[in-house]
Amino acid sequence: MGEIEVVKASKSVKRRQPSYSVASNAKSSFPNALILEDSHKLAQRAVLAVRRGPIRYRRNSTIVCEGDPADYVFMAVDGIVRRCKAFQNGTRAIVAFHTPGEFFGWTDEAKHALSIEAATDAMILFFKRSALLAIAAREQKVASFLLTASTGELRRIQEHSLRINRSAKCRVASFLLDLSTRIHETAEIDLPMSHQDIADHLGLSIETVSRTITELERACLIERASARTIVLTNRAALLRLLN
Amino acid sequence: MGEIEVVKASKSVKRRQPSYSVASNAKSSFPNALILEDSHKLAQRAVLAVRRGPIRYRRNSTIVCEGDPADYVFMAVDGIVRRCKAFQNGTRAIVAFHTPGEFFGWTDEAKHALSIEAATDAMILFFKRSALLAIAAREQKVASFLLTASTGELRRIQEHSLRINRSAKCRVASFLLDLSTRIHETAEIDLPMSHQDIADHLGLSIETVSRTITELERACLIERASARTIVLTNRAALLRLLN
DNA sequence: CGGTATGTTGACAGTGATCAAGAAAGGTGG
DNA sequence: CCACCTTTCTTGATCACTGTCAACATACCG
Numbered sequence: 285m286g287e288i289e290v291v292k293a294s295k296s297v298k299r300r301q302p303s304y305s306v307a308s309n310a311k312s313s314f315p316n317a318l319i320l321e322d323s324h325k326l327a328q329r330a331v332l333a334v335r336r337g338p339i340r341y342r343r344n345s346t347i348v349c350e351g352d353p354a355d356y357v358f359m360a361v362d363g364i365v366r367r368c369k370a371f372q373n374g375t376r377a378i379v380a381f382h383t384p385g386e387f388f389g390w391t392d393e394a395k396h397a398l399s400i401e402a403a404t405d406a407m408i409l410f411f412k413r414s415a416l417l418a419i420a421a422r423e424q425k426v427a428s429f430l431l432t433a434s435t436g437e438l439r440r441i442q443e444h445s446l447r448i449n450r451s452a453k454c455r456v457a458s459f460l461l462d463l464s465t466r467i468h469e470t471a472e473i474d475l476p477m478s479h480q481d482i483a484d485h486l487g488l489s490i491e492t493v494s495r496t497i498t499e500l501e502r503a504c505l506i507e508r509a510s511a512r513t514i515v516l517t518n519r520a521a522l523l524r525l526l527n
Numbered sequence: 528m529g530e531i532e533v534v535k536a537s538k539s540v541k542r543r544q545p546s547y548s549v550a551s552n553a554k555s556s557f558p559n560a561l562i563l564e565d566s567h568k569l570a571q572r573a574v575l576a577v578r579r580g581p582i583r584y585r586r587n588s589t590i591v592c593e594g595d596p597a598d599y600v601f602m603a604v605d606g607i608v609r610r611c612k613a614f615q616n617g618t619r620a621i622v623a624f625h626t627p628g629e630f631f632g633w634t635d636e637a638k639h640a641l642s643i644e645a646a647t648d649a650m651i652l653f654f655k656r657s658a659l660l661a662i663a664a665r666e667q668k669v670a671s672f673l674l675t676a677s678t679g680e681l682r683r684i685q686e687h688s689l690r691i692n693r694s695a696k697c698r699v700a701s702f703l704l705d706l707s708t709r710i711h712e713t714a715e716i717d718l719p720m721s722h723q724d725i726a727d728h729l730g731l732s733i734e735t736v737s738r739t740i741t742e743l744e745r746a747c748l749i750e751r752a753s754a755r756t757i758v759l760t761n762r763a764a765l766l767r768l769l770n
Numbered sequence: 771c772g773g774t775a776t777g778t779t780g781a782c783a784g785t786g787a788t789c790a791a792g793a794a795a796g797g798t799g800g
Numbered sequence: 801c802c803a804c805c806t807t808t809c810t811t812g813a814t815c816a817c818t819g820t821c822a823a824c825a826t827a828c829c830g
Contacts, residue, residue, distance in 0.1 A: 369689055372770040379685050392678040427670040434677045435635040442622050445688045446612055449730030487692030489787055494810055511809055527615040732819050737778055754777055
């Protein structure tokens, strides 16, 4: 990835854009997402001072390719981002989804180990890694901000690695609960990403994801208004599935 | 976990102690493990200034329980540590193993989300989290050291989450290669942890771990001197399994 | 030497993947 | 606004990998 100048457009995105419902949610959440604590306000100001963008990405377009130099770190203002790795046999694993306000792409290596892609239409801020490090060296609050972001991501991945070797039903239930928390809608979730993305994230086939959702619906743990709109009607029962 | 005063001993540990072979390896690696770069020497000195211990733990003894207050962060001087979660149905998932020199147990939450246990006899240093944060607030190098430790752990868990939904053969091969790198033995690995630990880490049954190792041996990718001593005779072929 | 913990191997079952077909939703162009 | 097309999702049938149960082997230890 070189300099950031133009808005990249994907090849042929003429699809439903459920991202917009997330967008309206995210628009209001963005300023608050950054300002988690009063003590971090200065840090955030300092961090935001070196932002570039935002740049608009269309759904399924690539922000960073595996092996690209890790010069930049990112934050979505709007939309959902996925970090993933493609394997030789054509399969793909999505290590994490990122919601607006989360930093992602931070690493101590020279190259990004994972591709970073827009799972929905997205607006992305860029931060030069060297600039962040330079500020962090001067401003303690910024260093602490980076550590907090990194620690938070560590916690999320640990939770994910715990659910990944449980049953399909448990994985899906856990994912839905997690998603509902992270995009803080009430009970109704408008799934921002495709079933294929969910499958690749949970290590399941797309068919199993579909079947499992159907099964949860039959058991009256959730309801479906449409394929992408899920209502968590019985959150307590979903939580019980997790043990 | 309260104050650190005495060496805790496990209930009935009268087993083979393959940890000793690792110990001899780790003894020499510890001073170097900390001093990764010259620029970090000052940070390390500052960090080590607030250490407590080391305290000796016997194999399978618990250092921290799930839900214990997260007042301390740890580093093994010697031995292998596992961080894990027990589920209601009696199964267990090991999120990560830690080798001597690695920080672990860092979190931004008030409680440890995972149990921390000695996978072999181990010598553990303790660091009060509040003390580390206080030093980090004064000394930039320490803040950067914490960030580096956290980022490194993030990278390892990401790699683990990538191998966790691949085939059993691929998981085991990847684990052996990773282990051989981390304990920097040559080609011969003296597995420090039990097959049960490996199984719980890879999300496999103990039987599948055993069968897969046998299979790798039949395919002449590895050799076994004993159940716990494995020689990576064909590292290139193992790497090919990973894709 | 005997007892316990750990590892190995076999038989069978179950969860989830794969293959295949059809349904639903969304966008496009007339 | 409607017909058509593409993409996404759903459902069924079958298969394979891995888990479970069981028995045995081996190593370690007192």
